[in-house]
Amino acid sequence: MALLDNRVAFITGAxxxxxxxxxxxxxxxxxxxxxxxxxxxxxxxxGYPAPTPxxxxxxxxxVRAEGREIITAIGDVRDQSALQAAVDAGxxxxxxxxxxxxxxxxxxxxxxxxxxxxxWTTTIDxxxxxxxxxxxxxxxxxxxxxxxxxxxVVSSVHxxxxxxxxxxxxxxxHGLAGLTKTAAIELGEYGIRVNSIHPGVVDTPMSRxxxxxxxLSQYPRYADSYRWPLAGLNxxxxxxxSEAVLHLASDRSRAVTGSQMVLDLGLTAI
Ligand SMILES: NC(=O)c1ccc[n+]([C@@H]2O[C@H](COP(=O)([O-])OP(=O)(O)OC[C@H]3O[C@@H](n4cnc5c(N)ncnc54)[C@H](O)[C@@H]3O)[C@@H](O)[C@H]2O)c1
Numbered sequence: 001m002a003l004l005d006n007r008v009a010f011i012t013g014a015x016x017x018x019x020x021x022x023x024x025x026x027x028x029x030x031x032x033x034x035x036x037x038x039x040x041x042x043x044x045x046x047g048y049p050a051p052t053p054x055x056x057x058x059x060x061x062x063v064r065a066e067g068r069e070i071i072t073a074i075g076d077v078r079d080q081s082a083l084q085a086a087v088d089a090g091x092x093x094x095x096x097x098x099x100x101x102x103x104x105x106x107x108x109x110x111x112x113x114x115x116x117x118x119x120w121t122t123t124i125d126x127x128x129x130x131x132x133x134x135x136x137x138x139x140x141x142x143x144x145x146x147x148x149x150x151x152x153v154v155s156s157v158h159x160x161x162x163x164x165x166x167x168x169x170x171x172x173x174h175g176l177a178g179l180t181k182t183a184a185i186e187l188g189e190y191g192i193r194v195n196s197i198h199p200g201v202v203d204t205p206m207s208r209x210x211x212x213x214x215x216l217s218q219y220p221r222y223a224d225s226y227r228w229p230l231a232g233l234n235x236x237x238x239x240x241x242s243e244a245v246l247h248l249a250s251d252r253s254r255a256v257t258g259s260q261m262v263l264d265l266g267l268t269a270i
Pocket of ligand 1: 012013015017019036037038039042050051075076077078102103104106126130154155156157198199200202203204207
């Protein structure tokens with residue numbers, strides 16, 4: 001028997017990178033998937049390319065290749081009705097919801113007092129409010145199932161330590177730790193566990209942002225906040241992160257809730 005046989009997972013930001021890899025990994029363990037992504041740029045000049053609808057279709061192909069079912073929805077985590085429609089369609093199709101991976105986010109680099117308000121509010125609205133909206137859309141369906149469940153909030157090392165050059169990102173990711181701990185208490189009586197993960201640098205388009213490179217070369221002292229002690233590895237892989245997500249999604253972590261799981265090459269230890 002696989003770890004997630006017959007369970008259903010709702011994953012935001014699933015068109016590529018970490019979100020896609022989580023979808024495929026959870027499907028390999030028996031889960032059916034509801035995959036949600038905007039599949040378009042959320043901001044001009046963000047410093048890295050956006051995924052397309054074809055990327056989300058590729059996620060669907062990979063999930064089906066694992067022998068599981070998937071439904072996809074193109075939408076924005078700033079749009080509560082789009083999230084609710086995706087959850088409702090998934091529950092209608094699969095009959096249940098057990099797991100949420102709130103993964104969609106953006107990374108916009110600038111010094112905080114030079115950041116146009118639109119960059120700050122876009123970051124907070126997607127990375128923090130978008131996770132609240134995702135949980136708000138999905139949690140009632142998990143409660144209604146009466147079987148408990150697992151919510152995984154994707155934060156970052158920058159939900160634990162400073163992120164010079166990306167204060168909006170750090171503020172949102174710190175906020176997620178507060179949401180996670182509080183949600184763990186409010187959902188405990190329903191047997192729903194809520195944990196956040198805090199990856200370090202992960203090998204995806206987001207971590208190759210040209211705006212990050214510009215800021216770090218302009219202000220070299222900021223690099224002090226982006227060093228890690230683990231020699232030989234210069235990034236986490238998407239598989240490293242998916243293993244953590246799988247652990248938290250499955251009953252292997254049945255005693256774990258309200259936690260902040262760090263997978264960061266030791267970055268937060270410095
Ligand atoms: N890459 C890293 O170094 C790193 C490190 C720590 C944490 N993280 C976090 O991991 C998660 C995944 O990031 P990634 O590295 O795979 O980046 P990515 O840019 O490849 O993937 C993010 C996905 O989220 C989607 N998305 C963005 N805004 C959206 C919106 N408004 N509505 C719906 N979907 C939206 C994007 O289209 C994209 O498919 C994010 O929460 C990110 O903050 C990344």
